Amino acid sequence: MLGWQDNRPLTEVLAAKDAAKITKALGYETCGELLAHYPRDYIRHNKDVGLGDAAEGEIVTVTGTITGFNRHDTGKTTIINVQLDGSIIATFFNANYVMRMLHRGQRVMMSGKLKFFRNQPQLQQPDFVEIDAFGRPDGELDDYRQPTPESGKKHRTKATGSLRNLSQFGRLDKLLLEREWIPVYPATSKITSWYIMGAIHYVLSKTPPIEEPLDYQMIISLDKAVREIHEPGEAGPYRAIQRLKYNEALSIGLVMALRQRDAEARTAISMPATLGGFREELLKHLPFALTQGQRRVINEIEDDLARPLPMMRLLQGEVGAGKTMVATCAMLQAVDAGTQAALLAPTEVLASQHAASIGTAVPEGVKVVLLTGSMRTAEKRQALLDIVSGDADIIIGTHAIIQEDVEFFNLGLVVVDEQHRFGVEQRDSLRTKAREELSPHVLVMTATPIPRTIAMTVFGDLAVSTLTELPGGRKPIxxxxxxxxxxxxxxxxxxxxxxxxxxxxxxxxxxxxxxxxxxxxxxxxxxxxxxxxxxxxxxxxxxxxxxxxxxxxxxxxxxxxxxxxxxxxxxxxxxxxxxxxxxxxxxxxxxxxxxxxxxxxxxxxxxxxxxxxxxxxxxxxxxxxxxxxxxSSGFELAELDLRQRQEGDVLGTSQSGKHRTLRLLNLADDQDIVERTHTDARAMVLRNPELAEKLTRNLSESEQEFLEKN
The missing domain is CATH 3.40.50.300 (P-loop containing nucleotide triphosphate hydrolases)
Incomplete structure (x- = not known):
């Protein structure tokens, strides 16, 4: 977690058997990992919790009022069905105690494995606890093995299984009655929500105050946020959730801001547009009209290349939106300035196609060279010679062009096609191909539209240009x-x-x-x-x-x-x-x-x-x-994709459990938080770079690896 890590082993705080159970079920070994297992919902007073979007086989916890019973004897087995709120069936086998402990109109919590039978949700042999009894000052645990107390004796709260075992972490009435909000956790068949709640309660009670890591005031401190997300006060968990979402977004924003600062510290060759050069000749003799978007992006790139700071720009656009023509104009601006341009393509087929189409489009006098891994030795030797001697103006190839044996005469611009096929490391490999102490300008392109929040988190170190129009003559599919x-x-x-x-x-x-x-x-x-x-x-x-x-x-x-x-x-x-x-x-x-x-x-x-x-x-x-x-809009579909799959898959990862970088932040719904932290991260890097670096050092190894890969 940004700014704070709790690396205490669970075995240092919990009983050995409890620590082992949590590690086996959830994979967590430290207190920090357990405390980052956030609730999926909350029970508050008379607010019932349903199934949400839980899938069959998941362990779920629900609350509601019993609306009916059904008992069926097969001879060997007694089946008791308890209807909860008329929508969920709890099924018990050979459990006569259920008829003694539960009754119509009673409000209960139930926890068990979710099944569906003819689209009817069912919980099989769930554990349960009576909620109503917590309102009674003399409520105590009832043991399902004992007969129901006779009238006149003090009432005993009815609970079974895991809910009953929750008392090992403290008195059940204290854990449930005295809370305004009761957390409901993602659980497994090996460990229930209530067990997790009890373990987290105990760990929090043994956690010293958390020092505030940021150098500016927040609406709620990190210490309060970590505690209140699990044990909210009367106001609820909202403030805690927002603060922890902010921390998640800021962790990514700081990495991107530091990366951008490092890029801005480098020097690039200034390549202003040249009157009467190759780029102007290409634009004058185009057999078609550029779209308004293409003209706008060409101007944005022209301004970037004229500066002595390395351009770091992402160009996104629909398939067929004319990105290659924009990239060709950029590469000719580099050639006009006396430098070389390289285009990195993900496949040999695409590299060959680019070499053919760009080679045909550029004016006479511009030499386009193809370099791929499968070229014959003599062809490859000639290509390498053309590149190192400066005879090659535009070099197009696969990752073969970032191999150690490829030396450029004067590399000024790198274009990366289909950015999602390459990592940061490959982009950086091309940066090292420029002359000593200089960095090339970099333009990365993608035909996969990227939602704004994804662009800010994954490509936060890049300026973004977007093409949405299709060139004339293209018909919608x-x-x-x-x-x-x-x-x-x-x-x-x-x-x-x-x-x-x-x-x-x-x-x-x-x-x-x-x-x-x-x-x-x-x-x-x-x-x-x-x-x-x-x-x-x-x-x-x-x-x-x-x-x-x-x-x-x-x-x-x-x-x-x-x-x-x-x-x-x-x-x-x-x-x-x-x-x-x-x-x-x-x-x-x-x-x-x-x-x-x-x-x-x-x-x-x-x-x-x-x-x-x-x-x-x-x-x-x-x-x-x-x-x-x-x-037909790729940008609308990208937003749909983000909502359906969430950050893990959208960013090309399959993170889950303790390896997830974003546990609370929803990139589809929390755009305001992402935008705010994007700005705040840049300000912190300028104001207090030492703190920014310290905070990113606190990120876990898996989080750092995730950000670097993307």
């Missing part, structure tokens, strides 16, 4: 959902592909796997011998050694229908491809589907993307696919 449970739709989709091929066009069919049912190999064989008999069907997947050859063959029009995995997501432009069928689209992410869809419609022809799905009607998966079909 039509999309349609093809449901497997409507066989006529599936047949029509195949007919549509055949019609496009009959008109001289080409098609992609994307599969979620290589082998097995619905995989590339099986489907290609079925189609070649069935609906597409007589057509040229090709296959492409990541395990093939000749991927580039197949893609090039498709680009030349030698394949009518390419059955492929997602390796085509970033690939060569095929203007003649006008239809794409994505099989089992529910297995792909929102951004990935949009990226795949952008492979068609690149030649000015009307194009269509067919999203096949096996998801049942009205399910979340089917609704998600329908939303994608209805939305």
């Amino acid at each position: 039509q999309s349609a959902v093809v449901a497997e449970w409507r066989p006529t739709w599936v047949l029509r989709a195949l007919e549509r592909i055949r019609e496009e091929v009959a008109h001289g066009h080409q098609a992609y069919i994307v599969c979620p796997r290589i082998e097995g049912k619905g995989g590339v190999l099986e489907l290609a064989e079925q189609l070649e011998n069935g609906p597409f008999k007589g057509l040229r069907v090709g296959i492409l997947h990541g395990k093939m050694p000749n991927k580039d050859e197949v893609m090039t063959s498709f680009a030349r029009g030698e394949i009518d229908i390419l059955v492929s995995t997602t390796v085509i997501e970033v690939g060569v432009d095929v203007p003649n491809a006008t239809v794409m069928l994505i099989r089992e689209a529910e297995h792909f992410g929102v951004s990935q589907l949009h990226q795949l869809r952008g492979r068609v419609g690149r030649g000015g022809n009307a194009s269509i993307c067919l999203l096949h799905t096996t998801a049942a009607d009205n399910t979340p998966s089917f609704r998600r696919i329908s939303q994608i079909a209805e939305t």
Whole structure:
């Protein structure tokens, strides 16, 4: 946690058996890790807690009023169903004590594993505690093994299992009755919410006051926030949650602000635009008009390159929005200034395509050189010689161009295409290729639209430019959902592909796997011998050694229908491809589907993307696919993706449990916090750089690694 770490081993505070139980169930070994296990909800007075979005198999805790009972004897087993608020069924087996302890109209907490039977949520053999009894001053624990006390004896609070065992961490009435808000924690089959609550209560009682790490006043101190998120006062947990969200956002903001400060401390070659140069010649003789967005971004980059500070700019835009032309103008501005420009592409196919298209577009006198790992020795030797001698003006290649044996004569600008395929380390490798004590200007591009909050957290050290318009002549891609449970739709989709091929066009069919049912190999064989008999069907997947050859063959029009995995997501432009069928689209992410869809419609022809799905009607998966079909804006889809998947997946990680960087901050809903900490982090780095560096040193190893990778 930013500014504070509690590295006390759990065994130092809790009993050995309790520490071992928590470590086994949750993976936590320190007090700090346990205290960062935040509640998912709270129970307050008469406010009941439901299931939320819990999935089947999860351990959940709910509260409510008993509305009915049902008892059924099978001969060997007695089944008792208790209805809670008319919506949840608690099922008990051979548990006659339930009928003695519970009654209609009673309010209880229940904790157990969630199951669904005919869409009816059920808790099987849950533990429970009677809530009503806490209002009685003489309430004590009732043991389910004893008969119900006779009238006239003092009332005993009724509890079972884990809720009863909560008393090992303190008196149950103190833990539950005297709290305005009772936390409900994410739990597992090995450890319940109530056990976690008791352990955290005990650890907090043994935690000394936390010193405030920031050098400015906050609405609530870090010490209060850590305590109140678990044990809120009458005002509730809101202030504590907001403070801890702020800390999470600030931790990322400080790393980005320090990275930006380091970049600004470097020196770059000033490359102002040249009158009568190659860039001006290109712009004068373009066979098409630039969009307003392209002109705006070209001017932004022109201003950046004119400064002696290294440009650090992210250019994002839809597939086909004209980013390559903007990058070409930037590279020619560098060439006009007497320096070299390098473009780093994620695949050899894309590098070769860029070399061909840019080599054709630039004016005579500009030498474009391609460098890839698979080039023949003689070609590679010549390319390396052209680069080191300065004969090469624009160098385009894969990560082969960041190898140690590649030396540039005078590198002034680096362009990174498809930024999400490269890490910070690869960007930095190209920085070292400039002349001593100089840094090249850097432009990174992505066709995957990035929500503002993601851009500020992951690319906070970069200025951001956005292209939203499509160049003239481009037609929007039509999309349609093809449901497997409507066989006529599936047949029509195949007919549509055949019609496009009959008109001289080409098609992609994307599969979620290589082998097995619905995989590339099986489907290609079925189609070649069935609906597409007589057509040229090709296959492409990541395990093939000749991927580039197949893609090039498709680009030349030698394949009518390419059955492929997602390796085509970033690939060569095929203007003649006008239809794409994505099989089992529910297995792909929102951004990935949009990226795949952008492979068609690149030649000015009307194009269509067919999203096949096996998801049942009205399910979340089917609704998600329908939303994608209805939305052509990648930026709207990026926001949808962020809301559905949250930061872990969106940022390309699969963090969970103690390794999550963001536990409370929601990048879809907390834009105001992200923007505030973005500003505050920059101010702290300018005002108190020593404190900023100290605070980021406190970040855990996994958090630092997460930020560096992105």
